Amino acid sequence: MGEPKPLLQIRNLKMHFPVYRGVFIRREVSRVRAVDGLSFDIRKGETLGLVGESGCGKSTTGRAIIQLYRPTDGEVLFDGKDLCDLDDGELHPLRRDLQMIFQDPYASLNPRMTVGDIIAEPLRVHKLAKGKKRRERVQQLMDIVGLDPRFIRRYPHEFSGGQRQRIGIARALACEPRFIVCDEPISALDVSIQAQIMNLMEDLQREFDLTFLFIAHDLAAVRHISDRIAVMYLGRLAELADGESIYTNPLHPYTEALMSAVPIPDPEIERDRTQIVLEGDVPSPMSPPSGCVFHTRCPYAWDRCKREIPEFKEAEPGHHVACHLLDEPERRRALGMAGRDGAASTEDEAVEVSSKEQSAEDPTDESAPPESEAEEVASGEDAPPESESNHETAAEAEK
Numbered sequence: 001m002g003e004p005k006p007l008l009q010i011r012n013l014k015m016h017f018p019v020y021r022g023v024f025i026r027r028e029v030s031r032v033r034a035v036d037g038l039s040f041d042i043r044k045g046e047t048l049g050l051v052g053e054s055g056c057g058k059s060t061t062g063r064a065i066i067q068l069y070r071p072t073d074g075e076v077l078f079d080g081k082d083l084c085d086l087d088d089g090e091l092h093p094l095r096r097d098l099q100m101i102f103q104d105p106y107a108s109l110n111p112r113m114t115v116g117d118i119i120a121e122p123l124r125v126h127k128l129a130k131g132k133k134r135r136e137r138v139q140q141l142m143d144i145v146g147l148d149p150r151f152i153r154r155y156p157h158e159f160s161g162g163q164r165q166r167i168g169i170a171r172a173l174a175c176e177p178r179f180i181v182c183d184e185p186i187s188a189l190d191v192s193i194q195a196q197i198m199n200l201m202e203d204l205q206r207e208f209d210l211t212f213l214f215i216a217h218d219l220a221a222v223r224h225i226s227d228r229i230a231v232m233y234l235g236r237l238a239e240l241a242d243g244e245s246i247y248t249n250p251l252h253p254y255t256e257a258l259m260s261a262v263p264i265p266d267p268e269i270e271r272d273r274t275q276i277v278l279e280g281d282v283p284s285p286m287s288p289p290s291g292c293v294f295h296t297r298c299p300y301a302w303d304r305c306k307r308e309i310p311e312f313k314e315a316e317p318g319h320h321v322a323c324h325l326l327d328e329p330e331r332r333r334a335l336g337m338a339g340r341d342g343a344a345s346t347e348d349e350a351v352e353v354s355s356k357e358q359s360a361e362d363p364t365d366e367s368a369p370p371e372s373e374a375e376e377v378a379s380g381e382d383a384p385p386e387s388e389s390n391h392e393t394a395a396e397a398e399k
């Protein structure tokens with residue numbers, strides 16, 4: 001059985017937002033490196049979970065892939081075409097295939113439009129159906145996502161959070177897309193309805209042969225839905241593997257820390273396990289740390305980590321990791337790390353690792369600029385605020 005074909009091939013994707021200063025003469029003084037060189041494939045029919053702390057660049061990645069933001073650099077190959085190379089006119093027909101479901105169903109639906117108009121908007125923009133046919137299609141979509149088609153004339157505020165997310169899903173499905181970025185679609189919902197929405201999305205994926213990039217801020221949220229999981233930190237990928245490997249054999253220290261925070265249903269194991277608490281905050285993407293961007297918080301960092309950027313490479317078949325420890329099995333063993341060459345006896349001659357002290361000595365070069373220097377962060381030309389995203393999608397497509 002060969003690997004499923006990639007639907008999307010992302011190569012060295014970068015999304016930097018310029019930061020300007022000056023009232024009369026505006027000049028670019030810095031950049032927010034929200035996404036800084038991602039390379040991975042999204043396979044046809046899979047759900048790829050994308051996980052990482054808030055602010056690490058997950059939403060920006062999703063938006064840059066479907067060209068809601070036009071990337072600063074890199075390639076996004078879809079059907080053999082590099083989406084980054086296409087102008088708006090060339091991109092327009094492809095936007096049907098590439099949709100997004102947003103985190104906040106309250107902010108992403110235009111409150112002045114009826115549900116019918118919201119779901120019909122992409123059909124209108126792509127000239128897919130008119131008049132009675134369009135209305136029938138909207139009602140069919142409402143039925144598919146579990147909304148009563150008789151409510152077609154109601155406004156978003158008349159629905160609950162879960163129902164609003166269903167409206168967003170119906171809207172995303174309207175043009176029969178092939179790929180959907182699901183940007184934390186359940187994190188703003190009550191726990192009681194999260195499972196219903198997850199089940200709906202799984203059913204839809206099967207029924208309509210969809211491929212998902214499913215974004216979440218913790219590993220527990222993507223556990224059931226993902227075939228593979230990518231772990232992101234400060235604009236870069238730390239690890240990417242099938243779900244099972246991420247859970248049982250995390251090879252990157254950041255994944256290991258995230259995993260240690262995932263509750264285990266067995267009370268005995270849960271009681272005995274140790275949680276790895278990461279110290280400090282995520283550094284600013286305006287001045288990311290040198291070398292490995294995780295070195296300021298990594299419990300295993302040593303001097304090489306501050307100097308060299310670890311390559312994101314295949315450590316085991318299908319398991320990609322960016323960490324220097326992979327080149328140093330001795331060190332891994334001494335640390336008692338699980339995974340390849342790890343989990344070995346700690347009796348092996350210990351490699352001296354004094355990461356903490358080293359980090360402490362290190363006058364870190366990555367601290368965020370002081371607040372007094374607060375700078376105006378420009379949204380890229382194609383960068384709408386989150387709340388307008390849905391309307392913008394259509395508006396942009398309409399151009």
Ligand SMILES: Nc1ncnc2c1ncn2[C@@H]1O[C@H](COP(=O)(O)OP(=O)(O)O)[C@@H](O)[C@H]1O
Nearest residue numbers: 017032034054055056057058059060378379383
């Ligand atoms: N339009 C924008 N203009 C400037 N900076 C942005 C913009 N969108 C996101 N950022 C910055 O990029 C970084 C990543 O943001 P985001 O992709 O929203 O992270 P996540 O979804 O992982 O929480 C953050 O530092 C954020 O402030």
Ligand code: SF4
Nearest residue numbers: 292295298305323324
């Ligand atoms: S390269 Fe070094 S700092 Fe980065 S994750 Fe690996 S051990 Fe930690």
Ligand SMILES: [Mg+2]
Nearest residue numbers: 058059060183
């Ligand atoms: Mg986000």
